[in-house]
Amino acid sequence: MSNKQxxxxxxxxxxxxxxxxxxxxxxKDFIAxxxxxxxxxxxxxxxxxDHCKNLTDFPEDKGKELIIFAKKISSAIVKATNAxxxxxxxxxxxxxxxxxxxxxxxxxxxxxxxxxxxxxxKKYLDGEKEQLADKIKKIMEK
Ligand code: 5GP
Ligand code: ZN
Numbered sequence: 693m694s695n696k697q698x699x700x701x702x703x704x705x706x707x708x709x710x711x712x713x714x715x716x717x718x719x720k721d722f723i724a725x726x727x728x729x730x731x732x733x734x735x736x737x738x739x740x741x742d743h744c745k746n747l748t749d750f751p752e753d754k755g756k757e758l759i760i761f762a763k764k765i766s767s768a769i770v771k772a773t774n775a776x777x778x779x780x781x782x783x784x785x786x787x788x789x790x791x792x793x794x795x796x797x798x799x800x801x802x803x804x805x806x807x808x809x810x811x812x813x814k815k816y817l818d819g820e821k822e823q824l825a826d827k828i829k830k831i832m833e834k
Contacts, residue, residue, distance in 0.1 A: 695741040738796060758797070
């Protein structure tokens with residue numbers, strides 16, 4: 693196999709078929725598998741085949757292909773599970789919930805009464821929002 697691999701990485705082992713998984717779709721750059729412990733049944737993981745950690749080192753030139761791949765699968769999951777919607781997300785670093793440090797995206801079918809809580813929201817102090825927006829913009833200008 694010509695993909696970049698990390699021999700200790702569980703997702704690289706899944707990509708190499710050294711560990712079994714339920715493959716939903718595969719092409720030269722991505723593989724979609726069923727998550728072993730789904731948030732909802734039909735939860736899919738899209739793995740990039742070249743080992744990288746997360747969005748920070750994800751190859752930009754694979755972005756369009758990822759979206760095409762994810763859209764194809766998401767419409768199939770919605771039909772297969774009769775879902776009312778879906779989440780498309782990525783966890784980056786442990787505090788954000790990343791457990792496996794091989795870049796992957798979650799596609800999770802959602803149902804009107806699935807009982808899952810959405811993220812709670814916070815409030816900014818006076819002026820804090822504008823200050824933070826300026827800070828982020830200045831960092832990106834560098
Ligand atoms: P993370 O928290 O890193 O964003 O997501 C890792 C996901 O991988 C979790 O949802 C977890 O259930 C799933 N997972 C962990 N080990 C395996 C495995 O061996 N096979 C499959 N199919 N999924 C796995
Ligand atoms: Zn890997």
